[in-house]
Amino acid sequence: KNQVEQSPQSLIILEGKNCTLQCNYTVSPFSNLRWYKQDTGRGPVSLTIMTFSENTKSNGRYTATLDADTKQSSLHITASQLSDSASYICVVTEIKAAGNKLTFGGGTRVLVKP
């Protein structure tokens, strides 16, 4: 069964500090991996998208890395701000004949405190 596992489930960091979120997946065949940010009660918003040939992708203070050999990805948040408080979801796209299928991780809930 194709899965996407994220860790930690939640974390609390102080404003201005950095943090790194982890994502391990078993999805195959793999098309791309993306990180979404989801504010409470809202729909997810895409932060980064990486194909299997890309190792890193940045979007402002967010930097995602991908190791397609070990099937691991990370999302690094630099100089955290209060507005970074949200759930961060790792999503892996599986190639299927009937159309690509997205498999979501359970998310990491980040709380940034002043």
Add this chain to the structure above:
Amino acid sequence: DAGVTQSPTHLIKTRGQQVTLRCSPKSGHDTVSWYQQALGQGPQFIFQYYEEEERQRGNFPDRFSGHQFPNYSSELNVNALLLGDSALYLCASSLSRTGARIYEQYFGPGTRLTVT
């Protein structure tokens, strides 16, 4: 250019009732996917509609059904509601292109369904 819109925003139903949720895709998109997200969990794929047909389906019972209209908008219907159906229902739209490597989905704000 309007993004993905969903209605209603919130909904309260009682067990056994039926509910219909609606989604309008982003302009130019032809594919709609529906997800169920329980509190504190990641979204779970329900099904995807393309060309007015259900193209893929996740592990959801037949109580969950859908429809896509010629204008690409979509409905999600849930019959015989259970307490466990309480969740945020997300709609995502995309453009199906043969050979496209990047499969971009844009999510709507969701409909919060509470079953009492």
